[in-house]
Amino acid sequence: MSQGKQSFVVTDPDTHSNPPLLEVENVSKSFGGVQALRTGSFRLEKGEVIAVVGANGAGKSTLIKTVAGVYPPDSGEIRIKGEPIDLNDHSVSRMRERGIEVVYQDLALVPNMSAPYNLFLGRTPRKWGIFADNRSMRAKTREVLDQLNVKTVQDLSRPISDLSGGQQQSIAIGRAIAWGKEIVILDEPTAALGPNETAEVERMVEEVRDNHGTSFILISHNLEQVQRLADRIIVIHHGVTSQEFERGRVTADRLVKAITVGV
Amino acid sequence: MTDGSKTMAGGFLSPRQMEKLRDFVPFIAIALVILLFWSISGDRFMSIRNWTFIAQQTPVLMLLAFAQLIVVTTGSIDISIGSSLAFSAFVGAIGMLWFGDAGLLLGVVAGAFVGMVNGLVISLLKIPSFVTTLAMLIIVRALVIIISDGTSIYMTDGSVSGGTNISSVTAPWLLSMGKFPAIFIVAAVVAVFMWIFYEKTLFGQQLKAVGGNEKVLRLVGINVTAFKIKVFAAAGVMVGIAACVNLARAGAATPQAGLMIELDAIAAVALGGTPLTGGYGSVVKTIIGALTLTVVRNGLTIAGVPPSWSQVALGALLIAAIAISLNRSKVDVVK
Numbered sequence: 001m002s003q004g005k006q007s008f009v010v011t012d013p014d015t016h017s018n019p020p021l022l023e024v025e026n027v028s029k030s031f032g033g034v035q036a037l038r039t040g041s042f043r044l045e046k047g048e049v050i051a052v053v054g055a056n057g058a059g060k061s062t063l064i065k066t067v068a069g070v071y072p073p074d075s076g077e078i079r080i081k082g083e084p085i086d087l088n089d090h091s092v093s094r095m096r097e098r099g100i101e102v103v104y105q106d107l108a109l110v111p112n113m114s115a116p117y118n119l120f121l122g123r124t125p126r127k128w129g130i131f132a133d134n135r136s137m138r139a140k141t142r143e144v145l146d147q148l149n150v151k152t153v154q155d156l157s158r159p160i161s162d163l164s165g166g167q168q169q170s171i172a173i174g175r176a177i178a179w180g181k182e183i184v185i186l187d188e189p190t191a192a193l194g195p196n197e198t199a200e201v202e203r204m205v206e207e208v209r210d211n212h213g214t215s216f217i218l219i220s221h222n223l224e225q226v227q228r229l230a231d232r233i234i235v236i237h238h239g240v241t242s243q244e245f246e247r248g249r250v251t252a253d254r255l256v257k258a259i260t261v262g263v
Numbered sequence: 264m265t266d267g268s269k270t271m272a273g274g275f276l277s278p279r280q281m282e283k284l285r286d287f288v289p290f291i292a293i294a295l296v297i298l299l300f301w302s303i304s305g306d307r308f309m310s311i312r313n314w315t316f317i318a319q320q321t322p323v324l325m326l327l328a329f330a331q332l333i334v335v336t337t338g339s340i341d342i343s344i345g346s347s348l349a350f351s352a353f354v355g356a357i358g359m360l361w362f363g364d365a366g367l368l369l370g371v372v373a374g375a376f377v378g379m380v381n382g383l384v385i386s387l388l389k390i391p392s393f394v395t396t397l398a399m400l401i402i403v404r405a406l407v408i409i410i411s412d413g414t415s416i417y418m419t420d421g422s423v424s425g426g427t428n429i430s431s432v433t434a435p436w437l438l439s440m441g442k443f444p445a446i447f448i449v450a451a452v453v454a455v456f457m458w459i460f461y462e463k464t465l466f467g468q469q470l471k472a473v474g475g476n477e478k479v480l481r482l483v484g485i486n487v488t489a490f491k492i493k494v495f496a497a498a499g500v501m502v503g504i505a506a507c508v509n510l511a512r513a514g515a516a517t518p519q520a521g522l523m524i525e526l527d528a529i530a531a532v533a534l535g536g537t538p539l540t541g542g543y544g545s546v547v548k549t550i551i552g553a554l555t556l557t558v559v560r561n562g563l564t565i566a567g568v569p570p571s572w573s574q575v576a577l578g579a580l581l582i583a584a585i586a587i588s589l590n591r592s593k594v595d596v597v598k
């Protein structure tokens with residue numbers, strides 16, 4: 001991979017017309033005087049899976065929520081395909097329009113509503129202006145679940161609170177990959193899952209990346225998983241994205257040290 | 264999960280069967296209530312005359328229960344609807360004095376206006392719906408007293424001319440609308456629209472979603488603030504329609520109209536199996552809830568139970584119905 005790294009150095013930025021899919025530069029965010037994120041910087045290429053790791057409270061969630069548009073950063077710049085986004089007009093809806101979706105840790109599902117409703121949350125297709133187009137919603141939900149190879153969700157009209165944790169997870173991931181044509185951000189996607197379901201989620205990520213060229217940002221505490229899935233690993237320590245490692249070029253011990261001590 | 268469902272018949276019914284049974288509680292309750300009063304009072308209760316009376320009494324409560332259902336489904340509550348009913352009726356009656364028959368529509372506009380103010384205060388100032396609508400209950404009732412100056416506006420059929428100091432509107436069509444079967448037909452038409460609106464439209468779905476997890480809707484970028492304003496305005500429209508129906512039925516806009524009726528509307532919604540925490544609800548069962556309340560009140564009167572004791576019985580019925588129909592395994596915290 002060292003050639004790959006070098007090519008970045010040699011390439012003249014003016015002649016190289018393909019800027020990274022996402023560039024985050026020195027973003028910061030504080031809440032009521034507490035600086036949750038000091039300087040967050042990273043880039044993400046098309047079809048790449050990167051992982052953001054760090055101790056609890058290091059600023060992982062703040063970093064990705066800032067990118068996802070949950071709140072605008074206090075300072076810094078976010079560029080998509082080389083174009084800086086207007087941080088005064090930075091919102092979840094805007095980022096969703098750009099094909100950037102998040103699977104939140106608590107899944108962000110509406111428990112009393114059906115799987116199709118949740119999959120189309122905020123984008124329900126209309127029929128005659130005031131009705132939901134239930135038929136096409138069900139068909140699309142089926143399609144997404146098939147794509148994820150999830151066969152266990154039979155009755156799509158039931159509220160999703162009736163589904164198992166793994167099934168709910170697949171709805172949340174299905175929603176993200178159905179709409180996140182560019183980037184899917186996974187916040188602790190397998191923290192609440194058993195080993196079989198975890199393997200399922202990892203398989204989904206790899207399949208979607210290979211088949212659709214979707215990029216992923218993975219937030220995880222599971223370092224083995226991070227090393228399995230991620231092309232690059234970004235370490236965040238005390239609100240600063242301090243180090244970056246390429247896949248296979250870092251040992252678990254080294255990562256732990258980077259996370260806990262910051263060096 | 265099993266702990267929550269192991270109430271009443273939980274010993275020999277599976278949770279799924281228990282859930283099915285809960286679905287039918289409002290229907291079972293009304294059937295039992297009818298049978299009870301039929302056996303007590305016989306033909307005096309089970310007569311065409313009495314049921315015509317019930318069909319005339321239920322619509323206003325049903326429409327107000329619809330308004331409440333819209334709000335409760337989102338997890339909020341609107342206790343200002345009684346005052347709003349009186350206010351809307353007055354504005355409608357004044358509208359008829361000034362602009363003729365079509366002026367009645369101002370009553371609906373007035374209801375929508377009160378609802379919208381509720382929604383604006385709740386959403387923009389972030390004051391809980393209970394407190395906001397409690398304040399509006401007081402303010403709007405006071406407004407009614409101010410604009411009415413303590414007097415009523417009467418609807419007449421033109422046969423008797425009122426005194427010079429009495430405001431009256433000659434509107435025989437409206438008075439006939441307030442009688443069976445017209446009032447019943449109006450109520451049925453509104454009920455059909457309400458059913459489509461609540462059970463089938465995207466707006467209806469959104470009501471349940473807001474009651475289910477409002478935070479998630481905000482997270483994915485849905486403008487819940489704007490939506491809630493529409494919710495209260497929609498409930499206000501329903502109150503406005505109820506006010507017009509009440510004006511027709513009572514034949515007058517009075518300053519006391521709708522006093523304490525918000526409690527009946529909430530009770531009707533609850534009897535219809537809708538949890539006040541929001542997320543779920545049913546138009547058909549709310550109709551049954553409103554009907555149950557009317558039938559019990561009517562039945563107790565016919566059976567000769569003094570009004571105060573009737574109220575006690577109604578309160579007890581409310582608790583009993585909710586104790587059976589509420590699925591506790593779906594409720595995390597009881598507040």
